[in-house]
Amino acid sequence: MTHSFDTPTGHDQHGRYPEATTVDDFRRNLAAVQARIEAACRRVDRDPATVRLLPVSKTKPEASLRLAHAAGCRMLGENKVQEAQRKWEAMQDLADLQWSVIGHLQTNKAKQVARFASEFQALDSLRVAQALERRLQIEGRSLDVFVQINTSGEASKYGLAPEDAPAFIDALPAFPALRVRGLMTLAVFSSEAERVRRCFIALRQLRDRLRQHAPAGMSLDDLSMGMSGDFEIAIEEGATVVRVGQAIFGARPLPDSHYWPDAAGSVLSSG
Ligand SMILES: *Cc1c(COP(=O)(O)O)cnc(C)c1O
Secondary structure: OOOOOOOOOOOOOOOOOOOOOOHHHHHHHHHHHHHHHHHHHHHOOOOHHHOEEEEEOOOOOHHHHHHHHHOOOOEEEEOOHHHHHHHHHHOOOOOOOEEEEOOOOOHHHHHHHHHHOOEEEEEOOHHHHHHHHHHHHHHOOOEEEEEEEOOOOOOOOOOEOHHHHHHHHHHHHHOOOEEEEEEEOOOOOOOOHHHHHHHHHHHHHHHHHHHOOOOOOOOOOEEEOOOOOOHHHHHHOOOOEEEEOHHHHOOOOOOHHHHOHHHOOHHHHHO
């Protein structure tokens, strides 16, 4: 087990969280994260019931996911479609387990997402919206979606530029199988809390502006922002969904730059 508890707060979480290997480990980690959520809510006078914790199980083996389920997790976030589908297929016996796809999607994978996912948090193109709609109609399903926004301005990050969001939102009622819940973002990977916070503020302010002209029936209530290294800041700035992996499951064996190429270099250059 690798862990060094002197890692500073921020995004370079590599090795910080010990691997959860028992149901009790998961219960304890979930309780600890929940306590941090509640403390963050108290600081800004929010009701903790308005923040949903989405456990992120990417890179973790099926056995870990089963322990998380036994500890009470009923929806898991995965950032790669193939990995998510493989896990979904292997865990058909857990009928109450739902899947949230939180990573970039190529149109040729829309078919799989339409089949097994309950939620998709990284919508950033109309081509993907169209592909999902078509497949969802075939499956007779619908899907909760979040529009991903690039709030950090980093060219390497996915998501729409904030200025492209209004026209994009206006186009979404053409896809009735997509239930638009709100916006999602990844903050800059930095140990400077103020730079991270600016990304979260930008998402909230964009949402507030979009709401004034949003298509009928689209409330844009949800803001999915914050992960293990920064979810308290996100909650202070209005997050209604926090996506937390390592603080629940344990550190991934390799840093994010390995699994998640768009994060490569950012920790070094900005932290
Ligand atoms: C991996 C991931 C997370 C969770 O990150 P942790 O550091 O494990 O909490 C959140 N959001 C997205 C999009 C991810 O890919």
